[in-house]
Amino acid sequence: MKNPITGLNKVFESRIRLGVMSILMVNEEINFNDLKQLLEVTDGNLATHLVNLEENNYIKVYKGFIGKKTNTTYVITKAGEKAFTEHITALENMIKGVK
């Protein structure tokens, strides 16, 4: 999964996936609509990326209800936190390395 040269994580090459992870790092949980609003993406697009993150075990999905409406919330996993932190460190190293 990792780019051997830089330590960057392929999963986070997508801006949207990176965005989702950034939000989940600072919020205990967040629901689908808030994610959509923050990232300014369409339903389908966001859903695909969320499935991808879930398959990598970086996020956990909780399906619930508010009244009769479905309310799906997302939470970051320990593995997700670790992967994200490593990705950031790699980004930082890259900036330092060139300057």
Place this chain on the structure above:
Amino acid sequence: MEETNQSNNSLNDIKDIRRIMDRSSRFISLSGLSGVAAGICALIGAFIAYKLLDNYYGTFNSRGFFSGDDFSRLKIKFALLAAIVFGIAFTSSFYLTWRKAKKQGLPIWDRTSKRLAWNMIVPLAAGGIFILGMLRYDAWIFVSPACLIFYGLALVNASKYTLNDIRYLGYCEIVLGLINIYFPGYGLWFWACGFGVLHIIYGIVMWQKYERNTA
């Protein structure tokens, strides 16, 4: 060449991450001008209160006694004044913040502002009820210190959910309130200083820091 590109990408990624972390966890549209507007309202309110008191004591001096009627009328006037000042201050502050949010293209009523509002309301409501309770025992001298202290605590609490700088405004309000306890006759002056002067200073500093360049 390619390395520089790569590094620029990394820098952009990190900037993006920072921006989105801030935007998703804090309400960042709070306008400094809101502080200035609230401060001006408070100063005008304090001035009117001062005049009312002056009038009241003037009557006392010329007649030589307090009448219960005068006092209850003064109380009603003060309550009305407080409600009006709060109303105008809140409306104008809200408008200025709404304007800033619109300019930034951010929603004003989202999860961050809801969380901010709730975390402000809890200490403020507790303070308000506490002060009303004190008034039942005619503890007038503690009204101003209690206003300042509870408001300061509300700000310190709220700073976790908006621009971190309001924490320092909160500290100043608390300190002012605590000092006020030892100067019981000067409540109105401390109140005007805390809600008027401090708000205006804070508002100008915030505006300089975050908005001047974008305005």
